[in-house]
Amino acid sequence: GENVEQHPSTLSVQEGDSAVIKCTYSDSASNYFPWYKQELGKRPQLIIDIRSNVGEKKDQRIAVTLNKTAKHFSLHITETQPEDSAVYFCAASFTSYGKLTFGQGTILTVHP
Amino acid sequence: EAGVTQFPSHSVIEKGQTVTLRCDPISGHDNLYWYRRVMGKEIKFLLHFVKESKQDESGMPNNRFLAERTGGTYSTLKVQPAELEDSGVYFCASSQGVADVLNEQFFGPGTRLTVL
Numbered sequence: 001g002e003n004v005e006q007h008p009s010t011l012s013v014q015e016g017d018s019a020v021i022k023c024t025y026s027d028s029a030s031n032y033f034p035w036y037k038q039e040l041g042k043r044p045q046l047i048i049d050i051r052s053n054v055g056e057k058k059d060q061r062i063a064v065t066l067n068k069t070a071k072h073f074s075l076h077i078t079e080t081q082p083e084d085s086a087v088y089f090c091a092a093s094f095t096s097y098g099k100l101t102f103g104q105g106t107i108l109t110v111h112p
Numbered sequence: 113e114a115g116v117t118q119f120p121s122h123s124v125i126e127k128g129q130t131v132t133l134r135c136d137p138i139s140g141h142d143n144l145y146w147y148r149r150v151m152g153k154e155i156k157f158l159l160h161f162v163k164e165s166k167q168d169e170s171g172m173p174n175n176r177f178l179a180e181r182t183g184g185t186y187s188t189l190k191v192q193p194a195e196l197e198d199s200g201v202y203f204c205a206s207s208q209g210v211a212d213v214l215n216e217q218f219f220g221p222g223t224r225l226t227v228l
Contacts, residue, residue, distance in 0.1 A: 001170075004154075006154075034216075034217075036219070042221070043115075043116075043203070043219045043220060043221045043222065044155070044203070044219045045219070046216050046217070046218075049216070089154070089155060095215075096207075096215035096216075097143055097207055097209065097210050097215045098160070098168070099145065099157040099160055099168055099170075099171065100145075100147075100155075100157060100217065101157065102147075102154045102155040102156070103154060104153060104154045105154060105155075
């Protein structure tokens, strides 16, 4: 089955810096790659997603890049703010309505 | 519109007891998923309903876990008898349909299960 590896497990940055979280997946048939943000005590929420026919997608300060040949995708957050502090999960799926296989999560801390 | 809701938010039970978790998806969502996060690890898939049918139950750990979605609305996940390793946060999620368009899975707040 699909396996997703996520790095780093923790990431600490200063406010205003950029943060990058990387994931690799094992199954070349995976086609849908969402990123979820979970703030302390809250539910995971989708922040951005990408399909395999697209190499990059951007939404304000966040962007996701996908390298299908290398089977890896990354989340980029620019101009980080303290409210970006949370656990971030990457995931992969064959379709957007199928089961998600998650990475282990990255605890991002943004210091004011 | 109300999001995905789960009940209870916390449950503490003794090993060997039974617990039933409930999930109410967003109204009109055909897909309902159960996931589990064990302490500090990844969120793991348990199963997927399409309406009242089990589409994929490949993640169910063993026959102590029973999920139902009668009538295709809310779902329950029963653990009987509970073991220590069942402790974790159980998330429910729902999404709208089965067309392969970008189809966000909306998560509930989770039920934190502690088995003593």
